[in-house]
Amino acid sequence: xxxLKKYFTEGLIQFTILLSLIGVRVDVDSYLSNQLxxxxxxxxGPSSAxxxxxxxxxxxxxxxxxxxxxxxxxxxxxxTRRLLNQVRQLDRLSVPSTELNAWLVHRDQETVVSAASQxxxxxxxxxxxxxxxxxxxxxxxAMRGGGGAPESTYNPNAADSSLGAVAPEHSxxxxxxxxxxxxxxxxxxxxxxxxRQDIDLGAGREVFNYSNRQKDSEEEKPRPEExxxxxxxxxxxxxxxxxxxxxxxxxxxxxxIPEQLPPCGSQTSLSFQECLRxxxxxxxxxxxxxxxxxxxxxxxxxxxxxxxxxSQGLPLAxPLAxPLAxPPPHAEPQLDxxxxxxxxxxIMELQAMEVNSNSVDTSSSSSSSPEGAASESTPxxxxxPSTRSTxxxxxxxxxxxxxxxxxxxxxxLFTPQLDATSSAPRPTMLRLSSSNSSNINSSFGxxxxxxxxxxxxxxxxxxxxxxxxxxxxxxxxxxxxxxxxISLLDLAMEEGFSQAQTSQLEDELxxxxxxxxxxxxxxxxxxxxxxxxxxxxxxxxxxxxxSEEGAVGYSTDSEAAAVETDxxxxxxxxxxxxxxxxxxxxxxxxLPQLDNISHNHTYNLPLSSPFSDHPELPFSTGKKTxxxxxxxxxxxxxxxxxxxxxxxxxxxxxxxxPFSNEKIINLPVEEFNELIAxxxxxxxxxxxxxxxxxxxxxxxxxxxxxxxxxxxxLNLEQGVHDLRRDKARLQKEQMECxxxxxxxxxxxxxxxxxxFAQLRDEEGRPYPPSEYSLQYGAxxxxxxxxxxxxxxxxxxxxxxxxxxxxx
DNA sequence: ATCCAGTGTCATGGA
DNA sequence: AATCCATGACACTGG
Numbered sequence: 001x002x003x004l005k006k007y008f009t010e011g012l013i014q015f016t017i018l019l020s021l022i023g024v025r026v027d028v029d030s031y032l033s034n035q036l037x038x039x040x041x042x043x044x045g046p047s048s049a050x051x052x053x054x055x056x057x058x059x060x061x062x063x064x065x066x067x068x069x070x071x072x073x074x075x076x077x078x079x080t081r082r083l084l085n086q087v088r089q090l091d092r093l094s095v096p097s098t099e100l101n102a103w104l105v106h107r108d109q110e111t112v113v114s115a116a117s118q119x120x121x122x123x124x125x126x127x128x129x130x131x132x133x134x135x136x137x138x139x140x141x142a143m144r145g146g147g148g149a150p151e152s153t154y155n156p157n158a159a160d161s162s163l164g165a166v167a168p169e170h171s172x173x174x175x176x177x178x179x180x181x182x183x184x185x186x187x188x189x190x191x192x193x194x195x196r197q198d199i200d201l202g203a204g205r206e207v208f209n210y211s212n213r214q215k216d217s218e219e220e221k222p223r224p225e226e227x228x229x230x231x232x233x234x235x236x237x238x239x240x241x242x243x244x245x246x247x248x249x250x251x252x253x254x255x256x257i258p259e260q261l262p263p264c265g266s267q268t269s270l271s272f273q274e275c276l277r278x279x280x281x282x283x284x285x286x287x288x289x290x291x292x293x294x295x296x297x298x299x300x301x302x303x304x305x306x307x308x309x310x311s312q313g314l315p316l317a318x319p320l321a322x323p324l325a326x327p328p329p330h331a332e333p334q335l336d337x338x339x340x341x342x343x344x345x346x347i348m349e350l351q352a353m354e355v356n357s358n359s360v361d362t363s364s365s366s367s368s369s370p371e372g373a374a375s376e377s378t379p380x381x382x383x384x385p386s387t388r389s390t391x392x393x394x395x396x397x398x399x400x401x402x403x404x405x406x407x408x409x410x411x412x413l414f415t416p417q418l419d420a421t422s423s424a425p426r427p428t429m430l431r432l433s434s435s436n437s438s439n440i441n442s443s444f445g446x447x448x449x450x451x452x453x454x455x456x457x458x459x460x461x462x463x464x465x466x467x468x469x470x471x472x473x474x475x476x477x478x479x480x481x482x483x484x485x486i487s488l489l490d491l492a493m494e495e496g497f498s499q500a501q502t503s504q505l506e507d508e509l510x511x512x513x514x515x516x517x518x519x520x521x522x523x524x525x526x527x528x529x530x531x532x533x534x535x536x537x538x539x540x541x542x543x544x545x546x547s548e549e550g551a552v553g554y555s556t557d558s559e560a561a562a563v564e565t566d567x568x569x570x571x572x573x574x575x576x577x578x579x580x581x582x583x584x585x586x587x588x589x590x591l592p593q594l595d596n597i598s599h600n601h602t603y604n605l606p607l608s609s610p611f612s613d614h615p616e617l618p619f620s621t622g623k624k625t626x627x628x629x630x631x632x633x634x635x636x637x638x639x640x641x642x643x644x645x646x647x648x649x650x651x652x653x654x655x656x657x658p659f660s661n662e663k664i665i666n667l668p669v670e671e672f673n674e675l676i677a678x679x680x681x682x683x684x685x686x687x688x689x690x691x692x693x694x695x696x697x698x699x700x701x702x703x704x705x706x707x708x709x710x711x712x713x714l715n716l717e718q719g720v721h722d723l724r725r726d727k728a729r730l731q732k733e734q735m736e737c738x739x740x741x742x743x744x745x746x747x748x749x750x751x752x753x754x755x756f757a758q759l760r761d762e763e764g765r766p767y768p769p770s771e772y773s774l775q776y777g778a779x780x781x782x783x784x785x786x787x788x789x790x791x792x793x794x795x796x797x798x799x800x801x802x803x804x805x806x807x
Numbered sequence: 808a809t810c811c812a813g814t815g816t817c818a819t820g821g822a
Numbered sequence: 823a824a825t826c827c828a829t830g831a832c833a834c835t836g837g
Contacts, residue, residue: 647815669825699815701827706814708828815834822827 648692655688657681664689665696759784 645653649661657664658679667675676689756769767784775783 695816697826698817698828702815702829704827705829811837813835813837815832817830817832819829819831820827821829822825 648688648695651688652692655685657685657689657692661692661696664692665700755782 646661652661652664658681659675663675664672672693676686681689752769752774755774756767756772759767761767771786771788772784773787775785777783
């Protein structure tokens with residue numbers, strides 16, 4: 001089923017891309033955005049970072065896409081995803097997705113007039129044109145037939161942007177709505193799932209009902225002319241372009257769209273278009289894309305690849321393209337496409353994460369939006385601001401971030417290309433890179449490194465002065481490094497907190513926790529943590545063997561532990577654990593405010609005094625507050641004993657279980673069986689004992705599990721930091737190499753001058769450097785050859801005019 | 808009153 | 823089949 005869905009969805013997407021490429025506006029964005037989680041899951045696999053996670057509950061995947069919004073794991077989940085993405089991004093240029101969006105938006109504005117055929121920007125004008133074309137009786141069926149799926153999927157969700165451009169087209173829109181009948185069950189199911197998701201997120205079903213009603217009524221009533229403007233406005237602000245307008249008309253648009261996560265749609269619409277561009281970018285284009293394969297390439301490649309790269313080791317990715325598009329234009333298109341898709345999905349995933357991380361309320365707001373927007377009283381007022389704010393926030397930040405600079409620089413150069421075809425996006429990206437690297441370029445541009453170094457190696461290429469046409473690998477290298485430098489900034493910032501603190505944290509943990517489980521901190525691998533955890537657990541269990549005092553790290557049954565007077569070990573683990581939790585989260589999220597969070601539901605309480613049973617407990621390391629778990633369940637303040645003992649302990653006492661919970665839980669099966677065999681126990685007692693054992697073990701397991709999660713996250717974090725550090729180091733080395741190369745080049749130039757100054761032909765005339773160049777053979781020989789020859793037959797070894805041993 | 812992190816417990820599935 | 827373990831999900835608790 002999943003595979004079917006995958007292929008189906010992919011087919012839709014690809015077809016839509018094709019349509020977009022040929023200039024037909026098909027807004028799959030909303031569809032994609034809505035489907036993001038499932039698509040992501042399908043394409044990229046299960047999202048859980050914990051490989052051991054077993055998704056046995058189908059309902060999880062169906063209802064909430066894996067994680068309940070209130071789940072404690074949600075944060076971990078997103079954080080993990082973020083970390084994973086960081087890892088994945090390491091080999092790519094870390095250009096914030098927001099930047100990409102902003103850039104796109106800007107370009108939209110500028111190219112509104114010129115690029116009429118562009119599908120992506122979803123400019124109103126374009127839409128209008130495109131829609132009108134589509135609305136023509138002939139075109140529509142064709143479109144329906146061809147792109148029926150994507151269009152239909154899109155329409156119900158966000159018909160505003162694509163269809164609503166022209167009011168008269170309402171009929172058209174209705175037609176498409178009627179076309180909803182064409183919706184496959186897949187689509188309907190997806191929509192329904194989305195609804196349910198929204199409901200889960202807090203939006204009442206009535207929202208959808210209402211929106212449905214609204215939609216229905218909307219369909220019934222003739223659409224006012226203003227709808228067009230409204231749609232335009234909303235669309236425009238969805239694109240983050242004109243925020244100022246919109247309000248008056250939106251009530252109209254809000255009706256149908258909002259149910260399908262307008263904000264997400266807007267955001268991903270950009271991203272998706274971006275992706276389209278990137279796809280286009282993969283196609284071979286001008287000289288810029290064609291990198292010579294210089295000797296230096298590998299070096300560059302290594303510099304870029306130190307992270308586990310999903311991108312297939314393209315040596316030098318064009319600055320902006322890298323994160324998304326594996327550049328080598330000559331690469332096999334199929335592979336490229338796949339890679340493209342992966343990258344695209346990664347991007348969208350990132351964006352989705354951002355959206356989600358803002359809070360699920362984004363979606364919830366979207367879900368609620370229809371209500372607010374549709375609400376007759378204030379069509380715009382209620383919902384618009386909120387959703388818009390989210391939208392605007394995202395767009396604006398981006399907008400400010402990259403838009404102005406990039407786009408303004410570019411347009412003049414690339415307008416022709418923009419108009420021409422799909423190559424539009426690519427140039428901008430390239431230019432962005434170039435603009436960023438312009439400084440370095442300028443510095444190195446003067447001294448063309450390739451000129452000196454390539455020729456000798458390649459043996460005969462034109463070199464010394466020329467190569468204006470050929471892109472300089474070093475320049476590209478420098479560009480790349482420049483961009484990387486940008487990322488280095490934040491890297492440095494992050495490094496500041498992470499490296500030292502993390503290591504310190506781990507040290508602390510290691511020292512604090514008396515148990516060996518912290519060996520799992522060995523950042524080596526999650527597996528190690530696994531083993532360590534298991535070892536910890538086993539140690540706890542085995543502890544029972546050498547002493548029933550429960551070296552167990554879990555002091556919930558502190559009573560028992562206390563009884564045995566050996567909770568020393570107990571005290572060790574838990575604090576360490578809790579500390580781990582706290583520290584890890586602070587550390588992990590770098591949120592100082594989290595310091596305050598210390599729940600400290602320590603199991604190892606100062607049990608000594610309260611326990612009438614085991615007054616001897618002397619030293620209970622328990623330091624902190626006592627927590628009585630049962631306050632709710634059991635009668636309030638009975639006695640301190642009950643107050644401070646666990647539920648099971650009290651039950652055991654009530655049932656007069658003759659041995660401690662500690663033993664019940666931690667004894668090996670054989671001993672446990674012997675133990676219960678020794679005493680004549682009632683069925684109820686036996687049942688209780690088994691429950692106690694089960695719960696106790698499960699409690700330990702849960703603690704181990706949680707710890708393992710944290711360890712996994714910490715390890716991932718550590719891995720990310722390590723990789724970043726390596727990246728920074730490699731980049732530094734790269735820069736050093738470049739500088740040394742530059743020095744060598746200068747040296748070579750000066751030496752060449754010396755050589756030419758001393759060289760004389762048979763007639764005693766000097767060789768003018770302008771006409772001759774030096775060729776360096778692999779064997780160390782130096783040849784003089786006329787430049788004309790050098791350029792004429794670069795590949796062949798030029799006939800040497802003279803062999804000079806001067807070197 | 809609400810949110811949130813920590814914790815215990817249950818259900819489930821794998822070993 | 824029994825047991826243990828791992829883990830998602832849920833509820834409870836206290837800050």
